[in-house]
Amino acid sequence: MRLASLLEELYRELKEPPSVPYPEGVPEEARPLLEDLHEIWGDYEARLQAQGFTTPGRRFKEVASRVSDLELEGTPFWIVGFYALTASENRILKHLWEGGAEVLWQAQTEDLPPLYRRWKEDWRAELQEVKPRRETPTRVHLIEAYDLHSEVLRAKETIGKGGGPDAQALVLPDPAALIPLLHELPEGQEVNVTLGYPLERTTIFALIEQLMRLQEGQEPSRGYYHRDYLAVIRHPFIKRLPTPSGREGRIVLHLLEERIRERGRPYFHLEELKGLIDGRAEAFLASEGFSLEEASLFIQEIHRRVVLPWRDVRTAGQLAGCLREVVRFVLGPFIGEEGQLERYPLENEFLYCLETQIIPALEGSLFRDEPIEQGLLFNLLRRLVALTRTPFEGQPLVGLQVLGLLETRLLSFERVVVLDLNEGTLPSHEDVDPLMPPSLRPAVGLPEREREEEIVWYHFERLLRSSAEAYLIWQSAVAPSEEGLESKTSRSRFVERILWEEEKRKGRTLEEEVERLPLTLPSSCFLASEGIEKDLGRVRAFLMARAQGEGISPSLLNTYLDCPLRFYYRYILGLARPVDVLEETDAGILGGVIHGAMEDYFRPFLRRTYHPVADRDPGRLIELFLRHLEGSRLGETLSPEKRFFVEEAAKFRLRKYLEGMKGPVWIEALERPFRLTLSLGGSEWTFYGKVDRIDRRGDLRVILDYKTGYVEPPGANAFLEKISALRPPAGLDYEDLRGLKRGIEDLQLHLYVLLVSQGREEELRRTTAAYVMLQEQGEEKFLLRPEKLRDGALQRLWIQWFRVGLPQILQYLLRHILEAPLYFRATDDGLCRSCDYEPSCHFA
Ligand code: SF4
Structure with a gap:
């Protein structure tokens, strides 16, 4: 092309x-x-x-x-x-x-x-001059807006209702502004749109593009990629399709999306997708008035009429046929429907453009029957569409004129408002033709490229000079660039030229006369409080039920200490983590796999001595790991490449862990639950925890908790320097809770020691706990190192902490949960980054 x-x-x-x-x-x-x-x-x-x-x-x-x-x-x-x-x-x-x-x-x-x-x-022409009817210079208003919406709002304020067709014009160098502008114009405002809208930006082409991507991302052995498929069934034109009996198809498609997520696989064949709506959905479908058969037929019909036509396209003629068939199926049910024209006036123009320009161009090409590689064919369609503008042809004698810059040629208006006067938009970015870069044009006798900018400037200046009043508006917002970096949009060099000429004419600088539109945000955008108000009755009921039932776990307390809002979403509202297709290794699932393998590996040694050298059997541990992996969701969903890396990394770490184990240990417990009831603040509270492993090492007992991901381990001297002296804060506000969090990052190992020892002095004297950092070759990070536990003074502090200090902290935390008026935001801002609720949390 x-x-x-x-x-x-x-x-x-x-x-x-x-x-x-x-x-x-x-x-x-x-x-x-x-x-x-x-x-x-x-x-x-x-x-x-x-x-x-x-x-x-x-x-x-x-x-x-x-x-x-x-x-x-x-x-x-x-x-x-x-x-x-x-x-x-x-x-x-x-x-x-x-x-x-x-x-x-x-x-x-x-x-x-x-x-x-x-x-x-x-x-060699002689010029005759004709004086203009109006000699007064154009009044130029220079306006810096924040973004497109503030530009559009300012334009709306400027244009008045009524006036003849040459009274005022809104000029859009970038047609992307057209749709927001039309939505903002006052109701009843007659508008005459005369510009070419890029077909590439239309809703109908978005669907076509998505269908091409679905086809391009298909793998013969694995099927269609789920994200591409979901983008198709979520497209508004697909979602509004009716089922065979005329019911709302979106209900079936929504159910299908849920099933795809639940199934958790990244790739699906069409037959498998159809099968996802099975007997389990029957009751739900019946409550919506569908039979299972109808839902299944609806999905099949979408596959047959929308997805499959792209599969075998190999020539331009076939591509034209496919486009026609898909577009007619998707839009057919709505053509001629009452109100359709009013509801989708622009889509009709786009459809007409597709039917009269794109499809005939493909069908009429001389190579229409030449077999072409599918990717090339799709790129050909993309290029064709990129070059196509939908011509809006309005009624030129009525209403407000909305035009592209080139459409203003030969026209003049009393007042013009030009939007988007930014570099890159006017003049537009130079599209460097890779076949004929500017440096080669003279070599084949073509004029220089600078001419393009000169032509645009001429039309722009002519339009301005022929108006009584001109409003030049540009954006100043910082926006992400195509390279992914943020860049500030800068005003057009055309504005600079106009400004300079005006300054010369008036003999003074005009920068301070630029009207800068402030970014106004309603006060409701700002958070009035530090959190969400608590329903104290509800939280009390929850906590009491927990204490009397399964018990209060370290993870519940840690969740509150990290972020009371997260506690609210998870425990009070019961918002589960969203189920999604697993494409990356899920740390939680992988952690479960490794825990399962470790438990099975040490089980034969329960209540026996494990000799790290004589009993070491990495082959058995790896085999157990692979068995657990196979039975998990990861086993089914990981791609072969990712699975390879997961397996190799886990094998390496498990092997290293076994090699790093020292001295014979007597394995006292594996995955054992513990409970303890404490009387705190006049009430009985039951705590609960399940420990991964307990070793006896000499006369000491060591509680071990495996960590597969990163956690902040207890500092080597943290107990002596920080924790042993920790006292509950005085108040119940946000800063008090933050202070506590700074004092004790994590309650898990502390609570395990308390649970396992049952708070008895003689047990505390010989019990400590550690995280086993599997990512760091199984290094053990102790709350208090065994040798320090034998130090008399430290041992007394240790016992004092568990018998007095920690219960006071627990009591404070329970009080905070029950009495603080708000669910506060995270006590450490970094926590929001890895929070499941971050996308919908106002306090993130
Ligand atoms: S996003 Fe941040 S503030 Fe919101 S719940 Fe998560 S951790 Fe708390």
Whole structure:
């Protein structure tokens, strides 16, 4: 397509191109085309002639070469609205001019724009000046808005209702502003939209693009990628399709989405997807008025009419047929429906554009039956769509005129409002043609690229100068760039030029006269409080039930200490973690797999001595790990590559753990639950915990908790320096809780020691606990190292902590849960990053 447009430009410029030997700065694929450009050109021309075809550019060339034969006598001609001429236009218009045609330009005679100057010199023309009706200079308002929405709101304030068709115009250099603008205009405002809207940005093309991606991401052995499939069934045009009996299909599709998540696999074949709506869904479907059979037929129909047509597309003709079939199926049920035109006026235009431009272009191509690789064919469609604008043709004599910049040619208005005057939008980013970069254009006789910007500037300035009043608005927001970095949008160099000219005219700087629209946010956007108000009765009922039932666990207390809101979402509201397809290794599931393998590995040694050297059997541990992995959700869902890495990493770590174990240990317990009831604040509270393993090492008892991911381990001297002296804070506010969190990061090992020892002095004297860091070759991170426990002074502090200090902390925490008025936000901001509730939490 790029080659075709190059040849087209060459026709218009009346150039027969030379071949370009050794072209610099072009991609590898473009080189042969440029090296043989002359031959390609000759062959193209010969084939067009032989087949009796032509192109618009070739027609220009034809007219230009024969225009001198045209007799013009007595025919009045006016040449109006031209600025930059191609070589063929120049030749045609010059002939008309020499035959008596009048040429009209809109510009200041004493300061002619460069291309008019060149034109005048080329033709050796004398100018006659016509004075404008209005001599007063245009009043220019310069406005810096925050973002598109604030631009649109400011434009809305500026335009008044009523006025003739030439009273005011809204000019949109970027058509993306059209839809937000139309939504903001006052009700009843008559609008005449005259601009080309990119087909690429429409809802219908979003569906087509998604269907192509679904096809491109398909793997023959595994099926369709679930995210691509979900994007298709979530598309608004698919969701609004009715089932065979005319019921709402979105209910079935929503159920299907839930089932895909539950199933947890990243890839599915279509048959499997259909099978996901099975007997389990029967009752739910019946409550919505569907039979299982109807739901199944509906899904099959979507597969057959929307997904499958893309599978075997191999030619442009087939692609055209596929597009037509899919679009008609998706939009067919709504065409002609009452209110459809009013509800989707723009979509109808887009559909018309698809049916009259894109599909015929594919069907009418000479290569329509040539087999082409599917990816290339899809890219061809993408390119075709990228070049297509849906022409809105309104009723030019009514209402507010909304136009693109080029559509304002030859028009003038009392008041113009131009939006999006930002660099990259006006002038737009230069689209560097990889086939013909700017440096090569002179080599084939084409004009320089700078001309494009000059043309846009001319039309922009002409529009402004012909208006009584001009509002120039741009955005100043910081936005993510295509490279993923944030960048501030800067105002257009056109604004800078206008500003500079105005400053020269007025003899002073005008920067302070730029109106800067403030970013106004309603006060409701700011959080009025530090958390959510507690229903104290409800939280009390929950906690009492927990204490009298399964018991209060370390994870419940840790959750509250980390973030009372998280505690609220998880325990009080019961919001479970969302079920989703597993694509990455889920740390929680992997942790469960490793715990299971460790338990099974040590079980034969329960209440026996394990000798790390004699009994070490890494093969058995790895086999147990693989067995547990196979039986978990990860076993079913991990891709072979990810599974390989998970297995290899786990094998390495487990082996290292066994190698690092020291001294014989007597295994006292594995996965054993403990309970303890304490009288705190006048009530009885039962605590509960299940410990992974308890070793007896000499005369000491060591509680072990396996950690597969990262946790902040207890510091080597934390007990002596921080914890042993910890006292409950005085108050129940947020800062008090934060203070406690800084004092004791994590309650788990403390509570385990208390539970296992049952708070008895003689047991505390010989019990400590440690995290086993499997990521760090099984290193044990102790709450208090065994040798320190034997130190008399430290031992007394240790006992004192568990008999007095820790119960006081537990009592404080329970009081905080029961009496603090709010569920506060996280006590450490970093916690939000890994929180399951972060997407919907206002306090994150
Ligand atoms: S996102 Fe932050 S504040 Fe909200 S619940 Fe999670 S940890 Fe707490």
